[in-house]
Amino acid sequence: MQINGATALVTGANRGLGRSFAVELLRRGATVYAAARRPELVDIPGVRAVRLDITDAAQVDAAAEIAGDVDLLINNAADTAGGNLITGDPRAIRSVMDTNYHGTLAVIRAFAPVLARNGGGAILNVLSAAAWTTVDGNAAYAASKSAEWGLTNNVRMELAGQGTHVAALIPGLIGTQTLFDFAEQQGIELPEGAVIDPADLVSVALDGLEAGEVEIFDSLGRKAKEYLSGPPTSFPFAV
Template structure:
């Protein structure tokens, strides 16, 4: 897909990877970037001052909000499902209500966005849909089972959507990475990849027509470990 001159929508565009994706799209010549966030007033990073950026209210857990966004941004060629939350902890000992809320955002959110925007992309000739996943889609990490389950479900969704939307010419990309240097994991003392590098890699994949992006060494190692015994997925 040619990004220059295209119209794009990024969910969770108010910070972290979402903010970097907005900036990266502008740098690559996007015509319009719909910067979507639960609260558009939270879009305060410098890129939103560009006249090509359109702040857009979008709560991925609210079907009416998603449908309204699809009507407002009915000219998009690229949709990036980036909005996400974490922190529900263990599914065995953590708060089940927090785990359900996490699933609403990280799994049902992308489902709703893809359902609403797939017809838009079809009318635009196919376009591209990106879902930001995680190496934790495949990992067995104590204390992160809730988040891992949401990303594993979203991985399955991405693979199925790729098969279903191929006939309308839509490129579907799943993005996997380890820990990224954002507010979400600021409390963890682990090696992290910077958000700009991830955004750049995603946009390279969009331009190259790729279907899956393994951003870093942890994501590549865990993908390989899927073929081995379950213990190999423990981290």
């Protein structure tokens, strides 16, 4: 997948990693639809802001209509709350699954025909090392990312016939406000040197996409995959 000349849509592009994706895609010569629940918050000159709550079916369909020239879909938006599975608020647990699994799937289903029309293109799903570990305080989120990994693998199989490359980005700890807030709330000391800058991660992700990789890692994500062959591990683990 060549980024220069591509037309990309990034979900959750108003802040955090999604915003970094939009900025770097633009810098590398892509046309960028920056999708956000509140498009008025998108502050990147040169992108096309699109209203998109990925849990709203009408907005998902409208986005696929508006952005009918997309050949790169970046599923970045996520509900990162949820708490633990036994003690958490059931509505928050359901919201995490509705957003991260069903919302992502809805966007993929809406854009699959768009990608097919535009030559196949690519999808990048932003997963997490949490998909392969346990996260005390955010178990609902971790489980939703496990489900999203399964979704990614199966969608890859289903879309291979139309020539759509489906990749996963598996980061560990990304230096966004959401991570810093979570760490503070939980009293977690983030391991020294383990937090990747969002802009650096985006560079790794887009280089990986251009190289045709199926799973793209930062160092913690790669370590989580290595741990998969052993007993379940908690996160963040020793680095």
